[in-house]
Amino acid sequence: MNAQQLGENIKQRFAAKVIDFETLGSDQLYVTITPDSLVEVAEHLYQDQGCRYVINGGTDRRQQRDAFLITHFFAQDEEKIYIAVHTEVGADDPQVDSITPVIPAANWSERETRDMVGVVPVGHPDPRRLVLSDDWPEDLYPLRYDVAHDVHPPPAEGVAPERLEPPEGASVVPIGPFFPVLEEPAYFRVFVEGEQVVGADYRGFYSHRGIEKLGCSVLTYNQVPFIAERICGICGYVHSCSYCQAAERAAGIEVPDRAEYIRTIMLELERLESHTLWLGIAGHIIGFDTVLMQTWRMREPLMWLCEQITGNRKTYGMNLVGGVRRDIKPEIYGDLRGVIDKIGDEWAELAEAIPGDSTLMARLQGTGILTPEVARARGAAGPTARGSGLAIDVRVDHPYAAYDRVEVNKCVYDSCDNRARARVRLGGTIDSINIIHQALDDMPDGPIMAEIDEELPAGRQAMSAVEAPRGEVFHWVLTGAENRPERWRVRAPTYANLQCVPPMLVGNALADVPISIGSYDPCFSCTERMEVVDVNSGQVRVYTEEQFRAEYDQPGAK
Amino acid sequence: MITSKLKEAILSLRPGRVTLKYPFAPHDPEGDFRGYPELDTDKCIGCGACAAVCPARLIMIQDIDQNTRRMVRLLERCIFCGRCADVCPEDAITMTKHFELSTDSGREDMVAECEVFMATCQRCTRCYEPANPLDKIMEPGFRDDEIKRGGQDSPYEPIQSD
């Protein structure tokens, strides 16, 4: 099945409810449906067509259409198709049916759309603020075009987040708000009975920087890649790559072959940097600092190599719309192969030593269980999904850059624990090295940047995904006038993976909490919320400050 | 178990000492490293191309009058991408290897200013021919700075030249 056929299927089934559909190549489908059919269509895609939920985004189109555009993105991994389901809601009544009751993975992003664009998801089980801070004014929606990119509402008093009382008899162990082992802002409060974790609450979104807004208001097409690269400090190249691919695809720009190979090599070098970094941190979390020292020692020559190729150890600054800025010169191939082979040899030794180390394994085995059902329902991506037996990998399922010309193994384990996620990364590292060798073998000569003679046409759209070290990075670009996107939507993999954390923590021993969180290799973005799991009912609730007060602020309950 | 520990020990012992003497001995960056972007004020013609492409939007252009264009670079925001150096038609900007940029004397150390005599210039932008239309100058003509105009909440005070 290709995108055209899938579109026809949907059209046939939902008839007049499908206003229109169009395709981009054989692998991207854009369906526009009536607002009242959103839930049925979403459920059909998720249940009957076996699609995976990616994210939701909202676009303020009041200037063009007097409406808000709500878009749900799906992926059909077996058929290699990305699907965007558009629906327009009138500007005078900005409401849309929530699909979270049928697809739990839409939980965060529907609320984000409400926060940022002001379209209310009706019937959302948890319709409260997610991204904006508690003192942000009620009716100021930052992603609307009539809100300036740099508004700073005055801070309000008395909106400090209220704490949740733990369940009867349990004690609270706070981890954060500065997450100590990953040195990032995230706040977990773990409720324990003795050693046993019985619940957890999470607050995040402390570092929301409004990057999408910048991309649609003040930056130009060629400035965005550099800001996109700063979405993440460890794997930023995936974002600039994904953005550029989306813009290129939308405008119909053919990227030269050599540039595609260079992107592939840089992406894999970044994966090596990220996985070696992760293994070190994971060792550090469980108190095995030898692993930290050794993996980071192994990693350092790689950083120097990247500096030689790109001009910087990290945040390479290589991508522009149309190709890459710097070539990988043939003189450096030898060094490159040498450095990665050295890592490969030592990595293999390490990967062999680790499984025999029973103290180490005891920390990883059977801890932090994430079932495949929870992983799919909450949209898990990358090693987190592959450690729970879900065989998804964008490099294979939706090849981009030169991945259709190299061989990639999907590294999948199904023990669903911290060990499985570690093994996915251990194996993935060796695989990266093989991919780089293949790419160097086949790399064609030629230009590295496409000739662009005209400005990008407005009103075109494209999706692009990249398999980041942590999972699928997804970008959607709707081109606009004035040399910048009209809308640029980004999903980082941790956005999905983090939604899997609270249910995973319950039932662990407290000592296993840091490594369980660390096993996702989380890259915390942002929430001004708390998520609470009730161990007895398994129900997840999220509280606003008022509700906390109402429920827990009785006299004597402080 | 024991063999695993032995393997790990060998792996750790083999490389010997790997730490560098830096900062007690200099450490030169590799190849085409992108460090502090240095401006040759004698070469700058005030075309504004660098300001148009800078992703950090740190190059402010202030047209003080018909004759004078003041370019202020708030380099504390610089992300060392080197785009300004790429597009400059006069090769006035060089990405140096200088990376030790922390300073104890306040942000002035990271602010670079130059004033360009524009004489009869109409600010038509024709002195900069972008190789790629996406890198065009977005705002021809006289202007004040984009960052400052963004709102009263801009963290930057207007910079006074002496």
Ligand code: SF4
């Ligand atoms: S190096 Fe990049 S961020 Fe720095 S001034 Fe030049 S264009 Fe701006």
Ligand code: SF4
């Ligand atoms: S691009 Fe070069 S010549 Fe033009 S304003 Fe910038 S530094 Fe001056």
